[in-house]
Amino acid sequence: MKISSFHPPQRTLMGPGPSDVNPRILEAMSRPTIGHLDPEFVRMMDEMKELLQYAFQTKNKMTMPISAPGSAGMECCFVNLVEPGDKVIVCQNGVFGGRMKENVVRSGGIVIHVDDEWGQAVNPTKLEDALKANPDAKLVAFVHAETSTGVVSDAKLLVELAHRYNCLTIVDTVTSLGGIPVLVDEWGIDAIYSGSQKCLSCTPGLSPVSFNKAAVDKISQRKHPVQSWFLDLNLVMGYWGEGAKRAYHHTAPINALYALHEALVILQEEGLETAWERHQKNHQALRNGIEAMGLKFIAKENERLPQLNTVTIPEGVDDATVRNKLLQDYNLEIGAGLGALAGKAWRIGLMGHASNKTNVLLFLGALDSILTGAGANINSGVAVQAALDYYA
Numbered sequence: 001m002k003i004s005s006f007h008p009p010q011r012t013l014m015g016p017g018p019s020d021v022n023p024r025i026l027e028a029m030s031r032p033t034i035g036h037l038d039p040e041f042v043r044m045m046d047e048m049k050e051l052l053q054y055a056f057q058t059k060n061k062m063t064m065p066i067s068a069p070g071s072a073g074m075e076c077c078f079v080n081l082v083e084p085g086d087k088v089i090v091c092q093n094g095v096f097g098g099r100m101k102e103n104v105v106r107s108g109g110i111v112i113h114v115d116d117e118w119g120q121a122v123n124p125t126k127l128e129d130a131l132k133a134n135p136d137a138k139l140v141a142f143v144h145a146e147t148s149t150g151v152v153s154d155a156k157l158l159v160e161l162a163h164r165y166n167c168l169t170i171v172d173t174v175t176s177l178g179g180i181p182v183l184v185d186e187w188g189i190d191a192i193y194s195g196s197q198k199c200l201s202c203t204p205g206l207s208p209v210s211f212n213k214a215a216v217d218k219i220s221q222r223k224h225p226v227q228s229w230f231l232d233l234n235l236v237m238g239y240w241g242e243g244a245k246r247a248y249h250h251t252a253p254i255n256a257l258y259a260l261h262e263a264l265v266i267l268q269e270e271g272l273e274t275a276w277e278r279h280q281k282n283h284q285a286l287r288n289g290i291e292a293m294g295l296k297f298i299a300k301e302n303e304r305l306p307q308l309n310t311v312t313i314p315e316g317v318d319d320a321t322v323r324n325k326l327l328q329d330y331n332l333e334i335g336a337g338l339g340a341l342a343g344k345a346w347r348i349g350l351m352g353h354a355s356n357k358t359n360v361l362l363f364l365g366a367l368d369s370i371l372t373g374a375g376a377n378i379n380s381g382v383a384v385q386a387a388l389d390y391y392a
């Protein structure tokens with residue numbers, strides 16, 4: 001059998017990521033591949049650092065994209081900052097906090113658990129209790145925007161608490177960056193990672209990271225070498241560091257970096273504040289439609305992420321059937337519930353380029369007609385108008 005070129009269908013991506021990619025970014029990706037030590041490429045890398053500093057709202061010199069997806073950004077923070085025997089407090093309120101714990105264990109650290117129910121924000125009182133009970137803890141790690149539940153935690157307060165007890169912080173902002181405020185310097189976050197394919201609306205496969213001076217100092221004082229060669233920041237910085245004399249570390253994913261550069265240029269053109277407002281506004285319109293239909297959100301009102309909406313599936317409705325219909329009839333992808341929420345909730349992303357009025361109306365109209373057709377107990381025919389009323 002002769003295999004021919006792969007032509008994916010054109011979808012609308014309203015799940016937990018990847019999100020719709022702006023056509024400008026895909027165009028940027030198709031520009032000529034040049035050498036990764038070419039002076040023109042090096043110039044682009046310098047601009048990239050500046051653009052990332054803007055996105056993260058930081059002056060940290062050690063700010064760059066890791067050449068691998070968000071999970072590698074996570075691993076990079078843990079393998080560099082955790083030394084064998086270090087106590088690390090991990091606050092878990094969903095799937096991704098669980099992965100943080102795995103990373104601590106594999107780095108030789110000791111996990112102190114602070115667990116909250118899925119669907120709730122990280123509880124600062126529980127964190128403070130753990131800090132008091134473990135005066136020798138070195139680090140606190142948590143997820144700012146839990147993509148598995150659609151919940152935001154108070155990053156500023158959690159970082160402040162960690163610092164009061166002399167701990168450094170590792171914060172997951174894979175889903176928050178570009179969608180809601182992430183203020184690295186103002187909040188004092190020590191190590192942070194994100195991803196390219198959520199609210200930055202870039203293609204998947206890159207993970208922006210940033211480390212402040214306290215984090216860099218802890219890394220430079222390590223007694224044991226970082227166990228991962230690829231993610232050892234001392235080596236990565238030889239490539240991403242200052243000036244013209246860059247050493248070969250790995251071949252950068254050249255065209256993928258063009259894409260991230262373009263995504264960050266787009267973010268800069270729109271402005272962070274405007275991007276945050278847009279995410280909020282489209283979330284509000286979606287919410288009006290969802291609630292008019294009679295469906296409910298999982299997260300409490302003041303803990304909801306505008307870019308990731310977890311909505312309960314109505315009684316008697318089959319999760320997979322609805323998602324398959326959305327995909328087949330509307331070319332529209334939403335996410336299934338994860339872990340404890342599997343079969344019980346849908347995850348509706350309004351991330352980056354996908355956070356727009358057309359998508360909100362398309363989704364509400366599609367869901368309304370599918371649920372009505374399935375005989376579900378909802379208020380039919382009102383969702384789209386409720387969203388339109390909000391926009392008006």
Ligand SMILES: *Cc1c(COP(=O)(O)O)cnc(C)c1O
Nearest residue numbers: 069070071096145147174175195
């Ligand atoms: C998507 C996601 C990740 C993992 O990113 P990948 O690019 O899929 O590796 C980590 N943390 C959170 C909160 C995420 O939403």
